[in-house]
Amino acid sequence: MPRPIRARIRLDAVRHNYRQAKALAPDARALAVVKANAYGHGAVAVARALADEADGFAVAYLEEGLELRESSIRAPILLLDGVFSPDEMRILDRAGLTPVIHSRLQLEWLLGARPERPLDCWLKMDSGMHRMGFAPGDFAAAYAQLAECRHVRSVVLMSHFARADEPDHDYTAQQMRVFAEATAALCAPRSLSNSAAVLAWPRAHGDWTRPGIMLYGASPFEGAHGSTASLRPAMTLESALISVRDLDPGEPVGYGGRFVCERPTRVGVAAVGYADGYPRHAPDGTPVAVRGRITRIVGRVSMDLVTLDLTGIEDAAIGAPVELWGGQISANAVAEASGTIAYQLFTNINRRVPLIYEDD
Ligand SMILES: *Cc1c(COP(=O)(O)O)cnc(C)c1O
Numbered sequence: 001m002p003r004p005i006r007a008r009i010r011l012d013a014v015r016h017n018y019r020q021a022k023a024l025a026p027d028a029r030a031l032a033v034v035k036a037n038a039y040g041h042g043a044v045a046v047a048r049a050l051a052d053e054a055d056g057f058a059v060a061y062l063e064e065g066l067e068l069r070e071s072s073i074r075a076p077i078l079l080l081d082g083v084f085s086p087d088e089m090r091i092l093d094r095a096g097l098t099p100v101i102h103s104r105l106q107l108e109w110l111l112g113a114r115p116e117r118p119l120d121c122w123l124k125m126d127s128g129m130h131r132m133g134f135a136p137g138d139f140a141a142a143y144a145q146l147a148e149c150r151h152v153r154s155v156v157l158m159s160h161f162a163r164a165d166e167p168d169h170d171y172t173a174q175q176m177r178v179f180a181e182a183t184a185a186l187c188a189p190r191s192l193s194n195s196a197a198v199l200a201w202p203r204a205h206g207d208w209t210r211p212g213i214m215l216y217g218a219s220p221f222e223g224a225h226g227s228t229a230s231l232r233p234a235m236t237l238e239s240a241l242i243s244v245r246d247l248d249p250g251e252p253v254g255y256g257g258r259f260v261c262e263r264p265t266r267v268g269v270a271a272v273g274y275a276d277g278y279p280r281h282a283p284d285g286t287p288v289a290v291r292g293r294i295t296r297i298v299g300r301v302s303m304d305l306v307t308l309d310l311t312g313i314e315d316a317a318i319g320a321p322v323e324l325w326g327g328q329i330s331a332n333a334v335a336e337a338s339g340t341i342a343y344q345l346f347t348n349i350n351r352r353v354p355l356i357y358e359d360d
Contacts, residue, residue, distance in 0.1 A: 004240035005272050007353050008326070009041050011049035012360040013232035017215045018050055020230055021198050025205035029055035030198075031078055031191075033212030035064060040277075040346040041216055041234060042355050044071045049359065051075070056098075058210055062088050065097040078122060081132075082106045089113045100124050100158065102132040107142055111149055118153035121146065122191065125182060127175040129162040136182035143186050156189045156208060164196035164204070165220045172201055196220040199227040218331050218342035235346060236326025237278070237353070241290065241318050243269035244310065253307050254299030259284050265298075266310040270322040273304040277348035278324055279338040282306075286337040289323040290316050 021030050032054045038046035047057055047068050056076035059065050061084070065077045082099040083089050086109045092099055093115040101107050102124040110121060123143055126133035134142050139157075146152045159179045163171040179192065189207035195214035197204040200221075213220050217233035246266050253259045253267055261267075268290065274280035278301055286297040288306075290313050299307040306324075310316045325331040331342040338345075349355075 003271050004238075004242070005276055005353055006238060006356050007040075007349055008236045008238065008356045008358060009045065010232070010234050010236075010358050011045065012358075013217055013234040014041070014046055014049055014215050015053070016232050017217055017234070018054060018211070021195070021209060021211040021214055024198050024227075025193070025202070025209045028193075028205045028207055028209045030209045030211055031056045031058040031076075032215055033058045033080075033194075033210055034068070035060040035080060035212070036347045037064075039212065039216050039343060040349040042357070043067060045355070045357055046215075047071065047073045055208075058212075062092060062097070066091070066095055069095045069097070076120070083109065085109075086112070089115075093117070093119060098122065101142070101146070102134070104134075104142075107145065110152070111145060113151065115151050118151050120154045120156075121152060122156040122158045125157070125159040125179060127159040127178040127182075128171065129160055129175075131160075133159060136178050139182045140186060143183075143188070154188075156191055157183050157186060158191040158208075161192065161194060161197055161201075161204070164194060164201055165222065167196075167200040167221070167225070172197065172204065176201075176204055194220070199225070213343055216342075216346060218346070222336070233326055233330065235331070235349075237272070237324040237349070238326065239270045239272040239322045239324065241268045241308075241316060241320045241322060242271050242305075244316065244318060252299075255302065256300055258300050259298040259307075266313075266316075267298060268308045268310045268316055268320075268322075270306050270308060270324075271304065272306055272322070272324055273302045275303045275350060276353050277345065277350050278306060279334070279340055279345065279348075281340070282334065282338045287329050287333055289328040291320045292328065294328065 034043045037043045058078040078098045098120045100122045124133035125139045146155045191208035192204045193209040195211045217231045219228040247261045280301045293313045298309045325334050335342045
């Protein structure tokens with residue numbers, strides 16, 4: 001028997017979640033964000049599962065876009081980081097990919113390109129995140145250069161929110177105001193919303209949304225938020241018990257003896273560790289499910305193994321299924337316990353974890 005680790009991916013859940021994003025913003029088209037190998041879920045499989053209904057896809061950079069084109073994905077594909085050199089502009093042209101233009105240099109590369117067919121592009125404003133994009137005061141002039149360029153067919157005006165996952169903070173409304181003022185005179189479609197804005201900021205929806213994390217059924221918010229209730233987790237990370245032992249009070253478990261048994265404790269070992277992508281910082285008490293019963297991590301996470309408290313789970317023998325996150329344990333709960341976010345849990349899934357696809 002192979003090592004019992006796997007990530008089961010429900011493609012029907014991804015489709016359901018994409019439809020939720022569309023239903024929340026019914027007047028907008030939605031780019032399914034599948035960068036970073038679809039947040040660890042497998043970009044080609046996810047894009048194929050959405051191919052009949054997605055208005056388009058977004059990836060970070062050229063090679064990620066080419067992978068989808070080579071897998072016969074025909075919908076628009078946006079490169080969120082744009083291109084890194086003028087050479088990439090030629091490859092992008094041949095593959096029919098759409099660049100984000102976030103800097104003057106990229107704008108010059110696009111204006112100076114000699115594409116075989118007119119290009120679509122997205123022009124990015126820095127409305128307050130202060131990471132990428134044109135300053136609001138430079139935006140209209142950059143837009144005018146694109147609008148006048150003979151080999152530019154269309155421009156979408158975009159910006160990105162720094163704090164949309166904080167529904168009670170007014171920074172998102174401030175970014176929306178900055179964007180609205182700087183684009184008031186421009187006649188082009190608009191795109192602002194990541195998952196958090198799709199879920200919590202209806203006024204930001206615009207013409208194109210860009211849902212990412214919600215497609216995979218995780219919440220972009222810290223703590224509970226009602227809007228995520230209808231999402232379905234796409235990934236279940238699961239393993240099995242490969243060892244069970246009974247320890248006495250006072251006996252430590254694992255590296256550094258971080259956990260010390262207070263009473264007689266049955267401890268199980270599951271074949272999953274930080275080299276698979278399980279967070280090494282998961283503290284004692286991080287939830288985990290064994291045979292459908294919720295228990296906790298005890299002791300430090302090792303490279304290939306984790307130790308679990310089996311107290312009260314009498315039927316947990318070697319071979320018993322262990323869910324690290326998925327339908328029973330939310331990735332958000334594991335992330336929160338471990339001081340990280342579900343995005344990082346998903347994208348950290350290592351190559352050594354087979355992805356097993358399921359669909360209805
Ligand atoms: C990654 C990304 C998104 C998707 O964000 P989520 O929080 O996963 O929904 C949207 N827009 C841009 C520019 C991104 O980089």
